[in-house]
Amino acid sequence: MDTFFISHGSPTISIDETMVARHFFQSWKTKHFPTDPKAVLMVSAHWDTAELAVNIIDGTNDTIHDFNNFPRPMYEIKYPTPGAPKLAKRVKELLVNAGFDNVEEDRTRGLDHGAWVPLMFMYPEANIPVCQLSIQSSKDGTYHYNVGKALAPLREEGVLIIGSGSATHNLSLLGPEHVPPPSWAVEFDKWLTESLLGRRHEDVKHYEEKAPCAKTAHPWPDHFFPLHVALGAAGENAKAELIHHSWSNSSLSYSSYRFQTA
Template identity: 55%
Template sequence: MKIVDEMIKETFFITHGNPILTVEDTHSLRPFFENWSKNVFSKKPKAILIISGHWETHYPAVNAVVVNDTIHDYDDYPAAMYQMKYPAPGAPKLAKRVEELLKKSGYETVEIDQERGLDHGAWVPLMYMYPEADIPVCQLSVQSHLDGTYHYNLGRALAPLKEEGVLVIGSGSATHPLDETPHFYGDMANNVVSNICDRYEEVIEYESKAPNWELAHPYPEHFYPLHVVLGAAGENWKAELLHTSWDHGTLSHGAYKFTSI
């Protein structure tokens, strides 16, 4: 794959799933991630901005490091999982660009973290999507004490990155439940995939418009990466469901593509 200069039209939301997929060859998400460059997105971006539900901060924060450390932010998993590394180069220039765009849009405080690496919401899927680990990666945090509209507007501020060859990926979970939640997921899939931007507010304002959302996302940090990539998709976009599978009948592995039109 060659590095390309032309604009990237797509943004993506992926469910990163349980990190156990790194040692379970039959996990339903593995083929989706492993065939990413073949079946989903064949271009090689200049850099990747990934928004993970596993980094929560009070203000927007981006990491700016030379090489990303691999954060093993999980407990009581097989020993082999703590030896895994994904040493993707960092993207300090992209971090600075994110800061610039956000401040231009009115975000007065943007934190630059010069030590943090990639949590499992970022490195686990990327390890299979881009196994060469040769694309600079910058991670952006979520502000889980704020709402979906805030995160959508955060994404809108970052939309120009696509014109600069940056691939914007939201990594969370279509559902991240404590109990059964297929009703909510069905509503979300219908609202996102079956509609263009004229009804995007049904996802953005999910607290008032989506039934059973508290069962699907009792804590919203895994849902907000979707809002960011919706915003980054721009004013007009079309949505496509790329993958769906389930873990124990409650954790939905939904993945979506949003293409500017």
């Protein structure tokens, strides 16, 4: 089974029908992944912990509205998808077996907006069990790539692995809509696509040194590390495909990728 990295963008996708990325998520089952997986493992930029953690939810995942000063209807949205406790325990088992000793279990945390906003359009029936795995912004790209490598067996077990972040993410430099993206965003986005399509995984792991404008595109790495997990889970010979690209607020890239396993 292939793995994916999606740029989830602004949570306003949940209510704004004009946003192009929303249409991409809505086309998920018809254009990109028509077969329902047994479960989804979502690695979201918005769960950042000191050590690896999985949410083990026996019932329904809570919908976490982890954003401020947005329109009221956004706080009323619920995405009551089932938890995936068996998957969560399997994730922990694989990580521990790979040498990641400290994997915490969170039995209360639901889905943050990096998970439920895209999933509510990808699987609107809310009938696919979902488990979340946290990222560690204090680590690096190689660490997260190796996390993904440890999780590779899940691909053959009917689990869809999705990294959810953003191809570029510098909220302090967001501009207005409908203006050309700045050169730093274009250069980094272009480098990322070319590196992935060229299977230059080592460059992507060490993007801080290899990519142009890396620190401007990602002043904090939280929205980029989910890509490394998805890429690592696909395997060393994985082939990348750009499946969506658009811009929002001039500098926010919605580039999303499929990693086809060899």
